[in-house]
Amino acid sequence: MIDDLDEVRALLPGTTVEPVGALGGSDRSAVRRARLTPPGGTPTTVIVKTFDDPSSWARESAALAVLPAGTPAPRLLAAGASPPVVVMSDLGGGGSVADALLGTDPLAATTAVEAWADAIGAVHRATLGLRDAFRVELDARAAPGSEPMTSLTATLEKSVDGLRAACEPLGVTVPEALAEAFRAEAARLGDDAAAALSPSDACPDNNVFTGDGLALIDFEHAEWRHLAWDVAYLRVPWPSCWCSWRLPDEVADRAVARYRAALADHLPYVATPAFDRDVAAATDLWSVVYSSWFLPVALAEDAPAAPDPDMPGRRARLLHRLDLARASRRPEIAAFAAELRGVLAARWGETPLALAPAFRT
Secondary structure, eight states: OOOOOHHHHHHSTTOEEEEEEEEEEOSSEEEEEEEEEOTTSOOEEEEEEEESOHHHHHHHHHHHHHSOTTOSSOOEEEEEETTEEEEEEOOOSOOOHHHHHTSSOHHHHHHHHHHHHHHHHHHHHHHTTOHHHHHHHHHHHSSTTOSOSOHHHHTHHHHHHHHHHHHGGGTOOOOHHHHHHHHHHHHHTOOGGGEEEEOSOOOTTSEEEETTEEEEOOOTTOEEEEHHHHHGGGTTTOTTOSOOOBOOHHHHHHHHHHHHHHHTTTOGGGGSHHHHHHHHHHHHHHHTGGGGGTHHHHHHOSSOOOOOSSSOOHHHHHHHHHHHHTTOSSHHHHHHHHHHHHHHHHHHOOOOOOBOGGGOO
């Protein structure tokens, strides 16, 4: 087994560090399990994550540093900037929400989605009011002010430009009035009083079931943003994720209701119609503006990708999200979504987004 843990030994002098096994990662990071034995202490396993991108390291280590004890997430044990590495508590090898969605038991999948709502709600509840603390931790790891608190709004104009460029060959325009509608919806989500720390990429596979319930993992895109961005993950659903199968409406509704009930005592706003309106705004933006992330790839495909039992095709995801946006409360967004969906459906044919496998029985 390759032992590349010298950076951890440098952070924890005197502690015996042994490799246990690789756990994967992404093109931005590598994750493995290691065993630590402090002098005269009991061995324990930890998770070691190394990063290619210093920004990802700054966000993950800053987020874990501000999470209060008892939050359903890993605990930060050590971090070093050169090379960028984080050592965190090992939450074990339990399954994930994605495992449940890809299984055959609809009750287990429903329970898993509700557990996700509980976990994201617990992180939000624990970090309400910690904006300044997160800013301090980010600035301690990167040039002060260089890391935006909320990348979604910071990159909105770039995403609108990407949507415009992708739509132009289709003969569909993104007029300035539509761009203004997008900006207005994003502005609705600029209220720091209704914001908290978010893992940002809270996909069905970025979590693990533990003896204490579901815990969220992977904070390398963590940011400070409006609660509605994460809650809208249940409505789109899972807009930044590979496992973005459709959820039954009643399952999403129950999960959102659990989230609201858990936070209402801490933030009464989540029990009001204003929260519904803000979730609708986030749903619109996820469904239309940020679909520009994969619209060009879908358009470049000569034929739909071969069916994947784990992941729906881009065409089905796009058509489903534009269908959602046709019901937008903003007439400019509704009209654009209807026009673009009509063009794409004429080009590809109707490609419905299937329910997650567990809900197909």
